Each structure stands twice: as C-alpha cells, then as structure tokens.
Amino acid sequence: MVDRSASTRRDVLLRVLSAVPCCSACAGQAAKHKFGQKYDIMTWEEVFRFFYSGTIRYMKGVAGEIGREKLVEILLATALPPSPRTVDPPRKYLAASFKQFKAAMKGRDPWTEFPITREYIEESDRVLAYNTTECLWAKIFREADAGDIGYAMICHPDFAKPPRINPRINLVRTKTLMQGHDCCNFRWEWSETLPS
Numbered sequence: 001m002v003d004r005s006a007s008t009r010r011d012v013l014l015r016v017l018s019a020v021p022c023c024s025a026c027a028g029q030a031a032k033h034k035f036g037q038k039y040d041i042m043t044w045e046e047v048f049r050f051f052y053s054g055t056i057r058y059m060k061g062v063a064g065e066i067g068r069e070k071l072v073e074i075l076l077a078t079a080l081p082p083s084p085r086t087v088d089p090p091r092k093y094l095a096a097s098f099k100q101f102k103a104a105m106k107g108r109d110p111w112t113e114f115p116i117t118r119e120y121i122e123e124s125d126r127v128l129a130y131n132t133t134e135c136l137w138a139k140i141f142r143e144a145d146a147g148d149i150g151y152a153m154i155c156h157p158d159f160a161k162p163p164r165i166n167p168r169i170n171l172v173r174t175k176t177l178m179q180g181h182d183c184c185n186f187r188w189e190w191s192e193t194l195p196s
Contacts, residue, residue, distance in 0.1 A: 034114050035136055044114045048140050056144045059153075068148070075152035080160045095166050098190035102128050105188070119183075125190070132184035138177035151178040167194055 035045040042050065063071040095101035105128060112118075117134035141150025155176045162169040170189045175181035 034117075035134075035139070037114060039110070039114070044136060045139075048115065048136050052137075052140050053144070055153075056141065056146045056149065059149045060146065063149070072148050072152045075149065076156055079152065079157040095169070098126065098128075098166075098169070101165060101169060101188070101190075122187075127187065127189055129185075129187040132177065132186065133182075135177045135184065141178060142180070147178050147180060151176060154178065155184070162188070168192070 036043045039047050059071065095104065102123065106120075115136035116132050118130045118132055120128075120130045122129035137150060137154045138147070141147055141154070155178050158173065159171055162171050168191045170191065172187040172189060173185055176184045178184075
C-alpha cells in the first residue's frame with residue numbers, strides 16, 4: 001500500500017509515468033524546443049499533458065456544476081494560509097538568509113529548467129527579480145481554455161510560499177503567462193526586519 005500522505009505530486013507523477021508506455025510515433029520525433037525534450041519515455045510536454053489533462057477536465061466538470069466563477073473563487077481562497085490545502089515549499093527553499101534563498105532559486109533543477117524559461121533582470125542583497133517568459137503549466141492550461149483555473153491552482157499559491165520559506169521574504173508579481181500576459185514578473189524582496 002502506498003503512503004499517500006508522504007507522497008509529493010512529483011513522486012506520484014513519477015510512479016504513474018513509469019507505468020505508461022509511449023507510442024513509437026512519439027519516440028521518433030526530434031525535440032527542437034526544451035518542452036519537447038525527453039523526460040524518461042515521454043517529452044516534458046507529454047508528461048504535463050498526461051498529468052494535467054484529467055485535472056483540467058475534472059475542474060471544468062465541477063465548474064459546470066457550481067459555476068466557473070465560484071470554482072475559481074474557492075480555489076483562490078484555499079490556496080493561501082490558513083488553508084489546510086496550502087503546501088509547504090520543498091526543504092531546499094527554506095532559507096535562513098536571502099543568499100541561501102537566491103542560491104536555491106537559481107539552482108539547477110529539471111522541474112524549473114525544462115517547464116519554464118527565466119530571464120533574470122535584477123539581483124542584489126535584497127532583491128531577486130526575473131521574468132518567466134515560457135511556462136509549460138500556462139501552455140497546457142491556456143490551450144485547454146482553463147487559464148483562470150490554472151492561475152488559481154498553480155500560480156496564486158506562490159504568494160503562500162514566502163512566509164513559509166522565511167518571513168522576511170516577500171513576493172511581488174503583477175503579471176502571469178497563465179492570465180495571458182507577456183511574462184510572469186517575479187520579484188522576491190528581502191526585509192531586514194520581520195513583519196509585524
């Protein structure tokens with residue numbers, strides 16, 4: 001029996017994908033863009049489509065029952081503390097200093113290297129700012145006409161992470177690809193004093 005309480009989404013995804021055969025037509029395609037590069041037996045884009053297509057269909061079904069606006073309102077409300085659905089960030093992002101946080105954010109990780117493209121625009125002792133110019137989550141949700149649902153599920157919970165990483169870190173973001181903007185403009189700021 002699988003201990004689901006200890007599983008992360010990534011662990012579940014890896015277990016599911018290891019059991020899914022890929023068709024020979026997929027295997028022969030040359031990958032030109034990083035979304036098309038192989039992740040085990042599937043491309044990154046195929047992995048995301050496989051993993052999120054059922055979630056999108058399910059959420060659209062719920063929206064059909066209760067209304068799209070109500071669904072998005074519920075998702076937005078349950079994404080931030082004190083909601084029990086708020087997920088703690090991975091241990092590697094927990095930081096005693098802003099220097100540690102920046103190192104973790106800029107570290108190489110296939111889950112940030114392949115699904116997104118970042119352009120760093122500012123870095124100092126108190127600021128790390130970058131624009132995400134490509135995002136596989138946004139691509140999949142927007143192509144399914146579910147950008148509003150994707151924003152509520154994938155993007156909005158980002159605002160719950162800073163106090164859990166370190167209470168001195170604040171996230172400022174006014175645009176997302178998921179909402180149809182030209183980028184996601186992340187700006188992580190460090191305060192020398194704890195918020196009151």
